[in-house]
Amino acid sequence: MTRILSIILALNAIAFGQPAGRKAIDSAADALGGKDRILAIQTLTIEGSGIAPNIGQNPFPEGPLPTWWIPEFKRGIDLVHHRARTQQHRIGMFPFALSTDIRQTQSLDGDVAFNTAPDGRAQRASDTAATDRRIEMLATPVTVVRAALDPGAKLGVPHKKGRQELLGITTAQGDKLTLALDGTTHLPMSVSWMTSSENLGDVVNTTSFEDYETVGGIQLPKRYVTTIDFRGWTSGDFSVSKNIVDGDAGDLAAPAAVKSAAAPGPPPISVDVQQVAKGVWWLSGTGNAFSILFEFDDHLTLFEAPTSEARTKAVIDKARATVPNKPLTEVIVTHHHFDHTGGLRTAVAEGLTVISHQGNEGIFKEMTSRKATVKPDLLTKSGKTLKFRGMGDTLVLKDNSMEVDLFRLHDNTHSPYLIAAYLPGDNLLVQGDLIDMGWTQHPWAENYRQNLAMRKIHFAKDIPVHGRIATFDEEMAALAEMEKHNK
Numbered sequence: 226m227t228r229i230l231s232i233i234l235a236l237n238a239i240a241f242g243q244p245a246g247r248k249a250i251d252s253a254a255d256a257l258g259g260k261d262r263i264l265a266i267q268t269l270t271i272e273g274s275g276i277a278p279n280i281g282q283n284p285f286p287e288g289p290l291p292t293w294w295i296p297e298f299k300r301g302i303d304l305v306h307h308r309a310r311t312q313q314h315r316i317g318m319f320p321f322a323l324s325t326d327i328r329q330t331q332s333l334d335g336d337v338a339f340n341t342a343p344d345g346r347a348q349r350a351s352d353t354a355a356t357d358r359r360i361e362m363l364a365t366p367v368t369v370v371r372a373a374l375d376p377g378a379k380l381g382v383p384h385k386k387g388r389q390e391l392l393g394i395t396t397a398q399g400d401k402l403t404l405a406l407d408g409t410t411h412l413p414m415s416v417s418w419m420t421s422s423e424n425l426g427d428v429v430n431t432t433s434f435e436d437y438e439t440v441g442g443i444q445l446p447k448r449y450v451t452t453i454d455f456r457g458w459t460s461g462d463f464s465v466s467k468n469i470v471d472g473d474a475g476d477l478a479a480p481a482a483v484k485s486a487a488a489p490g491p492p493p494i495s496v497d498v499q500q501v502a503k504g505v506w507w508l509s510g511t512g513n514a515f516s517i518l519f520e521f522d523d524h525l526t527l528f529e530a531p532t533s534e535a536r537t538k539a540v541i542d543k544a545r546a547t548v549p550n551k552p553l554t555e556v557i558v559t560h561h562h563f564d565h566t567g568g569l570r571t572a573v574a575e576g577l578t579v580i581s582h583q584g585n586e587g588i589f590k591e592m593t594s595r596k597a598t599v600k601p602d603l604l605t606k607s608g609k610t611l612k613f614r615g616m617g618d619t620l621v622l623k624d625n626s627m628e629v630d631l632f633r634l635h636d637n638t639h640s641p642y643l644i645a646a647y648l649p650g651d652n653l654l655v656q657g658d659l660i661d662m663g664w665t666q667h668p669w670a671e672n673y674r675q676n677l678a679m680r681k682i683h684f685a686k687d688i689p690v691h692g693r694i695a696t697f698d699e700e701m702a703a704l705a706e707m708e709k710h711n712k
Contacts, residue, residue, distance in 0.1 A: 246380025249392050249406060250373045253366075256411040258443040263371050266443070268474040269302045271365070275463030277315065280453070281424060281563030284640055286588035290458060291319035298463055301474035302362055304371060308477035309333045309362045320638065320668035322661065333358040334479035338488075347479070349486045357420070360400055364432040364451070366413040367443065369404055372396045389414060412437060412444060419599055423533045423567040426597030426605065429454040432461075441470035455591070494535055496543040502651040504627050506547055507688050508540050513663070514564060516540045517655050517688055519648075520548055522624045527556040527577070528646060529657055529690045530568035534602055537568025541575055554578060555614070557631065559657040559690070560640040561585045569593060573611050574603035580622075582633055582642035583615030616644070634659070634676050639669050647682055654682060657690030660700055664692075666711050670704045 254260040275298060278290035297314040310332040317325030330341040331350075338355035341347045363369045372378060377397030383390050383406075390406040403417040415433040422428045430453055434446035445468040451461040495510040504520035514531035525548055530537045544553050555578040559565055566589075572579060573593045581589065590611055597605040622629040628650055634643045645656040659673050667673075677683070684697050695703075 243380055245383055246373075246392055246394075249383045249390060249411075250370060250380065252411040253370050253404070253406050253413055254374065256407075256444065257366055257370060257413070258439075260374065262442055263367060264374065266367060266371070267303070267305050267471050268469075269304065269365065269367055270467075270469035270472050270474050271298075271300045271302075271465055272467040272469075273298050273463050273465040275449075275461065277461050278459055279317075279319070280458060280460055281561075281566075282319075284638060286561045286585060286642070291317075294318050295463070301477060302365075302368060303474055303477045304368065306477070307333075307335050307359075307362075309358065310475070310477050311358075311361070322664040322666060322668070324665065331358065332477065332479065333362065334477065334484070337479045337484055339479050339483045347483050349479075349483045349488055351490070352488045355488070356400075359398065360402070360418050360420075363396070363400065363402060363418075364416055364449070366434055366446065369394070369402065369416050370413065373404065421597065421600035424563045424569065424592055425453075425455055426570070426595040426602065427599050430460070438468065440468045443470055445470075455595075491535070494539050496539050498543060498547055501686065501688055501694070502648070502653060505648065505651065505653065505688070506544075507694065508543055512536065513661075513691055515690055516544075517690075518544045518547060519622075519627055519629055520551065521622070521627045523551060524555070525551050525553040526580075526622065526629070527553060527572075528655055529559060529565060530556050530572040531565050531657075531690060532567040534568060534571045537571040538575075538603065540568070541571070541577075555580055557581070557629075557644070557646065558585070558589075559645065560643040561588050562640060562658070565657055565690070566592065570597075570602060570604040573609055574607040576609060576612075578612040578614055580614045580616065580620070580631070582644050583617060584642040586613050586615050589613060629655075632676075632680055634672065635679065637669060637672050637676070647680065647684070652683075652685040654684040654687040655689075656687065659689075660687070660704070661689065661692035662695055662700070662703055664707070667704055667707045670708060673704070674701075 254263050257263060275295050277293040277295055283290045293315045295313050295315055300311045302309045312330050315327045328343055332339050333355060336355050338350035338358050339347050340350055363372055373394050375397045379395040381393030383392045388408045390408050392404045394402045394404055405414045407414050413434055415431050417429055417431040420428050420430060430451060432449055432451045435448040437444045438447055447465045449463045452459050493511055496508050497510040499507045501507050506518040508518055509515040517528035519526045525544060527544055556572045558579055558581045570593055593611045616631055618633050620631040630647045631644050637643050639658060645659060647654055687695050687700060
């Protein structure tokens with residue numbers, strides 16, 4: 226009976242929502258320049274510049290995000306053939322271990338996403354990328370209103386929120402968005418949609434449209450600001466220098482070889498186990514974000530839960546299989562950066578106590594308190610909450626079998642709450658983001674040396690989260706070579 230009632234209510238919502246929703250969309254189309262004009266547009270080109278904050282990579286959890294400066298941005302959209310191409314030049318305005326000067330070309334042709342390298346080579350991207358880019362293409366007033374005008378689109382019942390009129394839209398392709406219209410002018414104010422994040426679960430993205438101008442009889446924004454519903458973070462802020470309607474957007478079609486290629490699936494996950502010392506294993510394998518396992522008298526402790534739910538679950542399963550007679554009870558998380566906390570929610574779901582600097586507790590609570598419904602994850606299914614053990618400058622984990630000395634990196638600009646581990650019994654350093662032998666530059670080299678000297682650590686081997694196992698002398702020589710090369 227309950228199911229039947231739900232179906233009836235849903236059908237009523239569609240039946241009563243469509244006329245009211247259609248009226249709201251017609252008003253938005255009129256405000257933009259007219260329904261017929263909107264439907265007649267063939268191409269739209271947006272040029273400008275702006276910033277793209279580096280989400281989840283701020284030095285302090287409470288501090289501002291570092292940003293990529295985008296001096297050149299161009300997006301061409303072919304509305305007739307459902308194609309788009311985004312070209313941008315990104316320059317990192319923050320210290321980074323890899324390149325900070327990047328040119329990107331990302332495209333969509335119907336359901337085919339592909340990337341083009343600077344040398345012109347095109348390669349197909351994943352189906353997830355195609356979905357994301359299809360949504361990005363809808364994040365303009367013209368494209369979202371045009372999609373809503375499609376007879377195959379489903380429109381909800383408009384409702385007021387302050388000066389806004391909110392309207393739910395399900396496009397003919399099945400994408401779900403919420404369009405906010407100005408209650409007075411009926412111009413689109415923003416469009417919102419939900420995505421899934423390994424770190425945050427459900428994420429609501431909102432692109433706001435500001436400072437309209439008239440181009441070719443159409444009202445178009447001169448500024449786009451995109452935010453997410455986590456700490457009010459901005460993921461993009463672009464000012465438009467040129468809006469072009471029905472100009473030459475170029476050939477946006479995917480090359481035949483790209484169209485015929487299969488979309489790549491998720492990368493395979495393998496976890497290799499290498500015993501480094503008695504009771505110490507390096508859990509490496511595919512990718513470049515690994516974990517380390519410590520064996521104590523009556524329990525196991527994991528060092529780092531990086532990348533994703535799939536990676537961390539595989540690591541946890543491998544850790545339990547490596548020492549099956551002892552429970553895995555805790556995980557050390559070096560810092561809050563999103564590449565190191567992609568498996569934080571998984572670790573909580575598995576019942577592990579999280580050990581980290583006390584300054585990371587607040588953001589860890591927020592990250593693990595959010596629901597995941599777009600892509601239900603282990604944490605949402607488990608209903609568990611964070612168990613946190615905070616440390617200050619140092620914390621010693623010790624019994625008869627093992628000693629792990631945790632310490633904070635002083636004056637580290639990458640992450641002031643970054644912690645590492647030293648195992649005095651075997652003279653081993655265990656760390657994430659202090660050094661990776663594959664980095665092309667090392668802006669924190671002097672800080673690394675200073676912290677090792679302050680802690681009086683001259684290790685035999687470094688067992689890293691990123692990169693390969695190396696000796697003290699190998700790392701110091703690599704740092705010297707990097708500094709020489711980058712002068």
